[in-house]
Amino acid sequence: MPQALAPTSVPVTVNAEKCIAHKGCTVCVDVCPLDVLAIDMVKGTAYMKYDECWYCMPCEQDCPTGAVEVSIPFLLR
Template identity: 35%
Template structure:
């Protein structure tokens, strides 16, 4: 699977760099984050959760039914907004609230 970083959205805050357990994200000369060694990403999603501007998306592989889609998320307190973008561009948004976790 792996992740992709949208250079247009990235603000260069370095939060993804600090959280990545594989130490594989770097900042380029334009102050934007990029994956130095894509093959070493094991899709732990830590950087996807950490990015404050949803610039990082998890690639959803065919093996899990993703069919070329991508997933990003935005967290505000207990509430997380998950955005799934399908291969054809259609979007689906799922909202979860950890305060209501026992209801899922």
């Protein structure tokens, strides 16, 4: 799986202001069937570790603070 090198261009972004991973939340990481999300322990926020996504949406839907935003590519809409 290719590592996501440019965090601004990956399909799933996490709003660092809203993310409460530093309080122990791992919901988005847990629900992702592809295991492409991870917690950045230094920043205390979730992020897209691997640029691979099914656009299945549970990460965005289940995040308790609405921090996750999935950008569905135009061709898949």
